[in-house]
Structures are given as structure tokens and as C-alpha cells.
Amino acid sequence: MTDGLTQILRADAKENRDRIVEVAREVFASDGLGVSMREVARRAEVGPATLYRRFPTKKDLILEAFMDEFHTCRDIVRTGFDHSDAWRGFCYAIEQLSELNAQNQGFTEAFISEYPGTVDLLSHRTETLRAFTDLARRAQAQGELRDDFVIDDLILVLTANRGLSTTPHDRIRAARRFAALMIDSFHTAPTNHTLPPSPALTRSIITSQTEPTD
Structure with missing residues (x-):
């Protein structure tokens, strides 16, 4: 039970991360690097805390x-x-x-x-x-x-x-x-x-x- 739940949580985390990166690519390409982290989070449909947990700085997100x-x-x-x-x-x-x-x-x-x-x-x-x-x-x-x-x-x-x-x-x-x-x-x-x-x-x-x- 615990192992199964852990795998689900990891899959969800990876899905969130992949979606954030994909959206960031699209947003930075269409609107430039000046787009805020909160705007990226909004378009990726994740909370700002989730975004900052994976990418502590905007440079980290842009680089990824x-x-x-x-x-x-x-x-x-x-x-x-x-x-x-x-x-x-x-x-x-x-x-x-x-x-x-x-x-x-x-x-x-x-x-x-x-x-x-x-x-x-x-x-x-x-x-x-x-x-x-x-x-x-x-x-x-x-x-x-x-x-x-x-x-x-x-x-x-x-x-x-x-x-x-x-x-x-x-x-x-x-x-x-x-x-x-x-x-x-x-x-x-x-x-x-x-x-x-x-x-x-x-x-x-x-x-x-x-x-x-x-």
C-alpha cells in the first residue's frame, strides 16, 4: 500500500514538473523572459509553492x-x-x-x-x-x-x-x-x-x- 502510494505521488510530481517546463517553454517563447513565475504557475495550473519547490529561482526554470x-x-x-x-x-x-x-x-x-x-x-x-x-x-x-x-x-x-x-x-x-x-x-x-x-x-x-x- 505504502509503495503504491509513493509511486503515485512520484508520478504526479513528475507530471507536474513536466507540465511546468512545457508551459514555461511556450510562455517564454511567446511572451519573452519577463513573464512572472506566478503567471507560469497559473498557466501550468499549479500553485506558486509547487512551482518554487521545483524551481527555487526564475533562472532555474528558464534554464530547465x-x-x-x-x-x-x-x-x-x-x-x-x-x-x-x-x-x-x-x-x-x-x-x-x-x-x-x-x-x-x-x-x-x-x-x-x-x-x-x-x-x-x-x-x-x-x-x-x-x-x-x-x-x-x-x-x-x-x-x-x-x-x-x-x-x-x-x-x-x-x-x-x-x-x-x-x-x-x-x-x-x-x-x-x-x-x-x-x-x-x-x-x-x-x-x-x-x-x-x-x-x-x-x-x-x-x-x-x-x-x-x-
Whole structure:
């Protein structure tokens, strides 16, 4: 009886924590980092005491929400990478990253500006881009992804896609359509034209704001 009750309480606590982090991500993305802790608690439908018990300071909550965003991005690429069909995995990654990116609404930039060096962006970005590069090469070897695709093209997609975060309505639908258009352009086809030279975007993305604090 006691063990069962303990497990229920732990499950409830985890559910509350996960809901708080999810809501915090959404709120900080849509309304900025200035949103109060009480407002986060209200939207997460938990009491302020519950929120402060899990996250004693607002910085703790912002950091956890940001790391959750990190992990979601990484898991999307890993899921695509693990797909038995590389082209389907590639498409999945483009679709999911586009949706995630469209909902971010400047949260990443705001976090980096407010807490520079708090997170080791270099390791995260390098690991994620390396996995995506390997996935793309497998899709090319399959004959499904055009041969002239380079990792800078992913950065182009995410940079352009970020503009959808300012769309007032239906950002998810817009992100899905955008991803479908991009995937169609990446697919090997007789009508593919030679692309102009790629801009050197990846290096600047990886190396920006990368010095972690001790």
C-alpha cells in the first residue's frame, strides 16, 4: 500500500514538473523572459509553492526550459538518424525541426542574450549537426536526397523557417507547408537545377556564443 502510494505521488510530481517546463517553454517563447513565475504557475495550473519547490529561482526554470528545448532538438535528429529508411528519417527531421523552430519565437536568442555562456552550445550543435550530416549522406547514398545538398542548406531552412515565429496564426500549419516545400526541393528529381555556391553558415552557427561558464 505504502509503495503504491509513493509511486503515485512520484508520478504526479513528475507530471507536474513536466507540465511546468512545457508551459514555461511556450510562455517564454511567446511572451519573452519577463513573464512572472506566478503567471507560469497559473498557466501550468499549479500553485506558486509547487512551482518554487521545483524551481527555487526564475533562472532555474528558464534554464530547465531551455535545456528541454535542447533535448527536443537533439532527440528529433536522433530519431531521424535511427530510422531504417534514411530518406524518411531526413524528412522527419526537417518536418519536426521546422515545427519546433516556428514555435521558438526568439526564445533561444533571448536566453543566450540574458545568460551567455551558461550552456555549452558548441557540444550540442556539433553533435546534432554531425548526426544530421551522417543522415543526409545516407539519404544521398540511397539516391533520394539530391547530391549537392550540404549541411549549410539545413541552416538556411532553419533560418528562413524562424520567420514563421512571427506569424500571428497557424504557425504549425505554416511550418508543415514550409517543410513540405523544402523536402520537395531536396528530393532527387530530373528537374533539379545546379545550385549556386553555398554560403558558409554552419561555422558561424556552431561557434557563436559557445563559451560555457564554470
